Amino acid sequence: MTDLPNQRSKPAPTWSSxxxxxxxxxxxxxxxxxxxxxxAAIMLAFLMLGILLWTLISGGAQAFRxxxxxxxxxxxxxxxxxxxxxGGNYRGVIAEAMQATFPEAPxxxxxxxxxxxxxxxxxxxxxxxVEDPSLIGQTIQIRVPVSDVYDQLKKGNVDELSDExxxxxxxxxxxxxxxxxAEGRITLPFNWALFTQxxxxxxxxxxxxxxxxxSAYALLVCFLISFPLGIGAAIYLEEFAPKTRFSDIIxxxxxxxxxxxxxxxxxxxxxxxxxWFGMQRSAPFVGGLVLALMTLPTIIIATRAALKAVPPSIRxxxxxxxxxxxxxVFGHVLPLAMPGILTGTIIGLAQALGETAPLLLIGMNxxxxxxxxxxxxxxxxxxxxxxxxxxxxxxxxxxxxxxAILVLLGFLVLMNALAIYLRSKFERRW
Amino acid sequence: MYDTTxxxxxxxxxxxxxxASNVQVFYGDKQxxxxxxxxxxxKTVTAFIGPSGCGxxxxxxxxxxxxxxxxxxxxxxxxxxxxxxxYDRRVDPVQLxxxxxxxxxxxxxxxxSIYDNVAYGPRIHGxxxxxxxxxxxxxxxxxxxxxxxxxxxxxxxxxxxxxxxxQQRLCIARAVATSPEVLLMDEPCSALDPIATSQxxxxxxxxxxxxxxxxxxxxxxxxxxxxxKTAFFHLGNLVEYGDTDxxxxxPQDSRTEAYISGRxx
Ligand SMILES: Nc1ncnc2c1ncn2[C@@H]1O[C@H](COP(=O)(O)OP(=O)(O)OP(=O)(O)O)[C@@H](O)[C@H]1O
Ligand SMILES: [Mg+2]
Numbered sequence: 001m002t003d004l005p006n007q008r009s010k011p012a013p014t015w016s017s018x019x020x021x022x023x024x025x026x027x028x029x030x031x032x033x034x035x036x037x038x039x040a041a042i043m044l045a046f047l048m049l050g051i052l053l054w055t056l057i058s059g060g061a062q063a064f065r066x067x068x069x070x071x072x073x074x075x076x077x078x079x080x081x082x083x084x085x086x087g088g089n090y091r092g093v094i095a096e097a098m099q100a101t102f103p104e105a106p107x108x109x110x111x112x113x114x115x116x117x118x119x120x121x122x123x124x125x126x127x128x129x130v131e132d133p134s135l136i137g138q139t140i141q142i143r144v145p146v147s148d149v150y151d152q153l154k155k156g157n158v159d160e161l162s163d164e165x166x167x168x169x170x171x172x173x174x175x176x177x178x179x180x181x182a183e184g185r186i187t188l189p190f191n192w193a194l195f196t197q198x199x200x201x202x203x204x205x206x207x208x209x210x211x212x213x214x215s216a217y218a219l220l221v222c223f224l225i226s227f228p229l230g231i232g233a234a235i236y237l238e239e240f241a242p243k244t245r246f247s248d249i250i251x252x253x254x255x256x257x258x259x260x261x262x263x264x265x266x267x268x269x270x271x272x273x274x275x276w277f278g279m280q281r282s283a284p285f286v287g288g289l290v291l292a293l294m295t296l297p298t299i300i301i302a303t304r305a306a307l308k309a310v311p312p313s314i315r316x317x318x319x320x321x322x323x324x325x326x327x328x329v330f331g332h333v334l335p336l337a338m339p340g341i342l343t344g345t346i347i348g349l350a351q352a353l354g355e356t357a358p359l360l361l362i363g364m365n366x367x368x369x370x371x372x373x374x375x376x377x378x379x380x381x382x383x384x385x386x387x388x389x390x391x392x393x394x395x396x397x398x399x400x401x402x403x404a405i406l407v408l409l410g411f412l413v414l415m416n417a418l419a420i421y422l423r424s425k426f427e428r429r430w
Numbered sequence: 431m432y433d434t435t436x437x438x439x440x441x442x443x444x445x446x447x448x449x450a451s452n453v454q455v456f457y458g459d460k461q462x463x464x465x466x467x468x469x470x471x472x473k474t475v476t477a478f479i480g481p482s483g484c485g486x487x488x489x490x491x492x493x494x495x496x497x498x499x500x501x502x503x504x505x506x507x508x509x510x511x512x513x514x515x516x517y518d519r520r521v522d523p524v525q526l527x528x529x530x531x532x533x534x535x536x537x538x539x540x541x542x543s544i545y546d547n548v549a550y551g552p553r554i555h556g557x558x559x560x561x562x563x564x565x566x567x568x569x570x571x572x573x574x575x576x577x578x579x580x581x582x583x584x585x586x587x588x589x590x591x592x593x594x595x596x597q598q599r600l601c602i603a604r605a606v607a608t609s610p611e612v613l614l615m616d617e618p619c620s621a622l623d624p625i626a627t628s629q630x631x632x633x634x635x636x637x638x639x640x641x642x643x644x645x646x647x648x649x650x651x652x653x654x655x656x657x658x659k660t661a662f663f664h665l666g667n668l669v670e671y672g673d674t675d676x677x678x679x680x681p682q683d684s685r686t687e688a689y690i691s692g693r694x695x
Contacts, residue, residue, distance in 0.1 A: 311538075316496065316499065317534065317539070317540060319499060319527060320527060321527070321528075321550060321604060321608055322524055322528030322554065322608065323550075327554060
């Protein structure tokens with residue numbers, strides 16, 4: 001009222017005034033700046049992801065192929081007794097095969113030449129003969145992996161021009177390998193052993209089968225325990241528990257548990273499951289129990305958030321026609337919350353899949369050369385296998401570490417894809 | 431203080447279905463309903479009118495104990511349905527809500543098919559002996575809510591895909607399908623066009639033959655058209671309660687007079 005004359009002398013600010021236009025331009029500038037910052041952050045994240053993937057792929061790609069040598073092996077009856085094919089001297093048979101391949105090589109070179117083929121060759125040969133003893137006395141052709149140093153040579157990781165004394169292969173070794181290559185005996189096929197074999201001391205024989213099965217068992221146990229328990233606890237806390245001081249304390253503690261470092265859960269597992277209950281060390285079952293403890297708070301929190309997000313009008317609608325609390329929760333609220341619950345669960349499980357520290361504490365980094373046949377057998381898991389290989393000095397394990405990380409990442413991507421699929425499948429409008 | 435004489439004259443003529451005495455409702459420390467006494471008659475349509483925020487919905491929700499679901503809500507006093515105190519320990523709110531149906535202020539169909547929306551109540555209360563029975567109940571309810579012709583060819587489509595007004599009628603059908611003794615309707619026509627409104631009003635008139643209907647409305651004309659009794663709320667008080675004709679032609683309280691003539695609210 002009092003500044004009415006004032007207003008008359010100064011034109012009222014309208015959408016066409018310079019002042020208004022200036023303000024509008026400032027607002028647009030602010031928005032553009034914000035957009036730019038967001039975009040820059042995303043680009044940075046993508047760049048980091050790109051660098052990570054590039055180092056893994058460039059380092060790990062070689063491990064997906066393995067150099068093999070094809071040998072003509074004379075299986076003589078002196079070396080392998082037809083009555084006991086399993087007990088034959090297959091190491092000697094392989095040595096004879098090398099002798100036949102390099103007829104003019106001097107005797108003192110034979111030991112080095114036998115080192116071209118992997119230690120696994122004798123077992124491959126044994127399995128063939130045990131399966132078909134009629135082969136004794138004949139010359140058969142087998143394809144076996146070469147040992148790691150020659151694998152590295154084939155893959156170009158050995159500097160042939162460097163001083164001979166600084167490398168593990170002498171010029172004569174390299175020449176022998178080149179001769180085999182010239183004869184067409186060397187091939188570089190896909191490394192199936194990476195998926196069909198368990199761990200080994202020899203990189204050319206080491207695979208992830210044990211780790212993958214161990215991880216699968218641990219994850220299965222983790223899911224079977226944490227999913228029903230987590231959903232049950234969340235439903236009780238969110239829908240049925242009276243809001244008292246006690247339930248507040250529980251809520252705070254669950255949130256705290258979700259933030260507890262995973263190594264602490266490992267210590268708990270060590271103390272309770274191994275030392276107290278005396279369960280089997282290194283067993284995926286125990287790993288699963290520990291991971292379940294770790295995943296439980298994540299699932300409870302995700303489930304509670306999903307339940308909270310269901311519009312209250314749906315609950316009222318069901319209560320209003322006389323549904324009981326239990327019918328409301330299981331018939332209306334839970335189905336609507338399912339996409340959120342499943343996403344939270346899968347994210348929790350994906351976290352568990354990559355968790356290393358608690359598994360180290362319960363001994364899942366043991367050296368186990370066979371895949372577990374039950375969840376109670378000693379085994380490794382994918383992250384602990386990566387941990388073991390990363391610690392091994394052999395050149396072949398360096399590439400295999402990257403390859404194992406790629407396999408782990410592959411499983412994580414699969415799980416996230418599953419989460420997205422389930423989400424879209426269960427999503428409903430309301 | 432204004433309603434007592436009128437209520438008593440009414441009681442002598444018809445039986446009281448719901449009687450509230452000294453009802454007070456608090457949300458936390460805030461009092462939303464102040465000492466309400468009222469007798470709602472059987473086989474009668476009662477309209478609750480009053481300015482926004484005066485507590486109409488709050489009082490309505492006390493009658494089927496919907497306020498139990500709000501943590502901060504606290505109710506004092508007594509509400510009796512057929513003489514039974516509904517806040518008694520022995521009364522199961524689930525059973526109470528089967529007898530006292532409700533249509534909410536905002537349409538809230540389930541994210542299920544149109545058919546399942548209406549069939550839900552009869553199903554959980556076991557009202558239908560077989561599929562044909564259930565089909566009959568669903569059709570009758572949808573016809574009653576003036577929705578049948580629009581949805582009869584797409585009963586399997588989601589109820590949430592209907593327009594706002596259709597959703598509200600679906601909710602009415604859902605409430606009617608369980609044949610409650612009392613039907614509480616919170617502004618059932620606020621999202622409806624005049625034709626659908628008159629159809630719902632027709633339905634309310636039919637329901638009156640068997641049930642007691644309480645309807646909250648902001649439309650004075652609607653209150654006058656459908657109700658026999660009217661209660662005027664103001665700032666949590668029940669200011670005046672009596673025959674609809676009397677309230678609209680000879681209001682006793684100056685606040686009622688001001689409200690119906692459009693001066694407050
Ligand atoms: N859940 C709640 N928590 C706290 N206060 C509430 C809640 N619901 C309603 N109130 C308050 O209680 C009072 C009465 O609300 P109510 O919803 O009963 O009004 P109303 O008469 O139905 O209004 P309208 O005509 O706008 O629907 C209002 O002051 C409101 O702010
Ligand atoms: Mg209201």
